[in-house]
Amino acid sequence: MLRLTLYILAGVLSVLAGWHFYQSCLFILQWLSQNPDLAFLDLLRQWPEMILFPLITIFLASGMVLNEIFISNPTRPLLNLKVAVRPLLLSTIIGLLLGLAIGGLLQIFYLPQLNIDEKTVRVVSWWCIGVTVGFIEGVTWQFHSMEAGDKKRYQKRLLISLFAASLSSIIAAWIFEWIRDSFDTTLLIFQQIEDPLGFSILGILLGIAFTITTSPSYMAALRAGKGFEYREDDFSPVTQSIDTDYIQTQTQNNSQTAPIISKKAIQTLKFVSETSAEKIEEGLSIELPEKSPIRIGGTQKQQLSNGQIIGSDIYLPNTPAHMADIVVNKRETKLIPNPKNYDKIEVNFIQLNSTKEITLKHNTLLTFYSDEPDENNANQPKMYRFVYYNRFLDPQS
Numbered sequence: 001m002l003r004l005t006l007y008i009l010a011g012v013l014s015v016l017a018g019w020h021f022y023q024s025c026l027f028i029l030q031w032l033s034q035n036p037d038l039a040f041l042d043l044l045r046q047w048p049e050m051i052l053f054p055l056i057t058i059f060l061a062s063g064m065v066l067n068e069i070f071i072s073n074p075t076r077p078l079l080n081l082k083v084a085v086r087p088l089l090l091s092t093i094i095g096l097l098l099g100l101a102i103g104g105l106l107q108i109f110y111l112p113q114l115n116i117d118e119k120t121v122r123v124v125s126w127w128c129i130g131v132t133v134g135f136i137e138g139v140t141w142q143f144h145s146m147e148a149g150d151k152k153r154y155q156k157r158l159l160i161s162l163f164a165a166s167l168s169s170i171i172a173a174w175i176f177e178w179i180r181d182s183f184d185t186t187l188l189i190f191q192q193i194e195d196p197l198g199f200s201i202l203g204i205l206l207g208i209a210f211t212i213t214t215s216p217s218y219m220a221a222l223r224a225g226k227g228f229e230y231r232e233d234d235f236s237p238v239t240q241s242i243d244t245d246y247i248q249t250q251t252q253n254n255s256q257t258a259p260i261i262s263k264k265a266i267q268t269l270k271f272v273s274e275t276s277a278e279k280i281e282e283g284l285s286i287e288l289p290e291k292s293p294i295r296i297g298g299t300q301k302q303q304l305s306n307g308q309i310i311g312s313d314i315y316l317p318n319t320p321a322h323m324a325d326i327v328v329n330k331r332e333t334k335l336i337p338n339p340k341n342y343d344k345i346e347v348n349f350i351q352l353n354s355t356k357e358i359t360l361k362h363n364t365l366l367t368f369y370s371d372e373p374d375e376n377n378a379n380q381p382k383m384y385r386f387v388y389y390n391r392f393l394d395p396q397s
Contacts, residue, residue: 003071003211003215004207004208004211006067006071007064007067007207007208007210007211008203008204008207008208008211009207010063010064010066010067010203010207011060011063011064011202011203011204011205011206011207011210012200012203012204012207013063013203014059014060014062014063014064014203015056015059015060015196015199015200015202015203016196016199016200016203017059017063018055018056018057018058018059018060018199019052019055019056019195019196019199021055021059022048022051022052022055022056025051025055026045026048026051029041029042029044029045030042030045033045047103047107049102049103049106049107049125050100050103050104050107051103052103053099053100053102053103053106053125053129054095054096054099054100054102054103055099056099056129056199057095057096057098057099057102057129057132057133058091058092058095058096058099060095060129060133060202060203060206061091061094061095061132061133061136061137062088062091062092062095064133064137064206064207064210065084065087065088065091065136065137065140065144066084066087066088068137068144068210068214069083069084069087069144072144072145083143083144084144086140086143087140087143087144090136090139090140090143091136091140094132094135094136094139095132095133095136098128098132098135099129099132102125102128102129102132105125105128106121106125109121109124119177122173122176122177123170123173123174123177126169126170126172126173126176126202127166127169127170127173129169129202130165130166130167130168130169130170130172130202130206131162131165131166131169133165133169133206134161134162134163134164134165134166134209135158135161135162135165137161137165137210137213137214138157138158138159138160138161138162139158141154141157141158141161142154157213160213161210161213164209164210164212164213165206165209165210167209168205168206168208168209169202169205169206171205172198172201172202172204172205172206173202175201175205176197176198176201176202179197179198180194219272219287219390220287220288220290220328220333220388220389220390221272221285221286221287221288221388221389221390222285222286222288222314222326222366222386222387222388223283223284223285223286223386223387223388223389224259224280224281224282224283224284224285224286224384224385224386225282225365225385225386225387226282226383226384226385227259227382227383227384227385228259228280228281228282228284228384258279258280258317259279259280259314259315259316259317259384260278260279260280260300260315261278261280261286261313261314261315262278262300262301262311262312262313262314262315269286269287269288269289269294269313269314270286270287271284271285271286271287272284272285272286272287280314285389286314288326288328288333289328290328290329290330291327291328291329292328293325293326293327293336294313294314294325294326294327294328295311295312295313295314295322295324295325296312296313296314296316296323296324296325296326296368297311297312297314297315297316297319297320297321297322297323297324297338298312298315298316298317298318298319298320298321298323298370299311299312299315299321299322300312300315301313301315316368316370316384317370317372318370318371318372318382319344319368319369319370319371319384320338320340320341320344320371322338322340322341323337323338323341323344323345323368324336324337324338324341324342324345324368325338326360332359333359333360333388333390334357334358334359334360335347335357335358335360335366336357337352337355337356337357337358338355339355342354342355344368344369344370345366345367345368345369346365346366346367346369347364347365347366347367348364348365349365349367360388360390361388361390362388362389362390363387363388363389364387364388365385365386365387365388366385366386366387366388367383367384367385367386368383368384368385368386369381369382369383370382370383370384
């Protein structure tokens with residue numbers, strides 16, 4: 001309910017801000033045109049749609065984009081402002097260009113020769129605004145959401161935004177026309193509130209639409225944190241064949257490799273962002289598939305000569321061969337510790353003291369301790385920390 005309220009407020013306040021800015025522009029143009037050298041500016045006041053529609057489009061699109069960014073991460077306003085720079089700049093450029101195009105199109109529709117009904121022109125213009133705002137919302141999504149790294153999700157989001165914004169703008173136009181037909185439009189008071197009332201309805205409907213289309217997606221993932229800092233690639237030879245002594249020699253190989261998504265797990269595991277890399281680095285998020293158990297440990301996943309596949313899907317050097325499994329079911333994810341190594345795992349900074357399955361919640365911290373001393377503190381074991389999350393609420397943070 002709070003999300004819906006914030007989107008509706010964003011829509012209404014954005015269009016009203018655009019409307020008042022439009023009124024200010026008209027006043028400034030009138031004042032400047034009193035100067036004989038600037039009299040040509042008065043011509044702009046003869047085509048008010050060329051000023052109104054770019055402003056409404058810019059303010060409405062920017063308001064919706066900014067609202068989504070701040071709702072996604074309400075506790076980090078400074079980061080939000082930094083993230084919002086590119087989306088807002090793009091919103092302004094696209095809104096200005098397409099808003100001018102809409103205003104110019106209306107001037108053609110208003111030509112007496114075409115004899116187009118004013119109601120039809122209004123519905124078409126509002127539909128154009130909705131399409132533009134939906135397009136901007138969909139396009140700018142890639143600049144403030146990690147989820148947009150998936151092309152299919154990005155394309156789906158863009159299409160849904162376009163459809164929802166188009167439909168809501170048409171509905172808003174119909175509602176406004178019904179109001180106009182129900183009241184005496186010749187009354188002065190109605191004429192004074194007609195445009196801001198109509199655009200407020202448009203803002204409300206777009207707010208409702210974007211509340212639905214921008215709802216956080218459910219996707220289980222692990223984001224790499226401490227322990228996955230960038231390091232130079234190691235070009236040491238990697239064992240190509242596995243014999244019966246593999247488990248014993250794996251400890252030596254561990255110290256020569258970095259944390260990775262094991263090659264045999266690439267088909268089921270992938271990074272959320274667009275990357276074909278296997279190496280796990282700080283800030284990258286690993287999307288977890290449903291139902292398939294994800295094994296975490298210190299043995300790279302390999303196929304033995306007898307066809308048996310052993311090892312970990314998420315490989316953490318110098319850790320026990322099998323630390324835990326993660327199983328993702330619909331709307332629920334469980335951490336299943338290995339009975340032999342549960343004491344090397346922490347959940348939200350609390351060390352596990354049993355093999356009891358742990359139901360993971362959004363923003364749960366998982367820490368896996370290795371048998372290797374930390375580079376910065378030899379008295380402490382090196383750790384690998386993940387943040388589990390199941391919905392996209394924070395913009396690339």
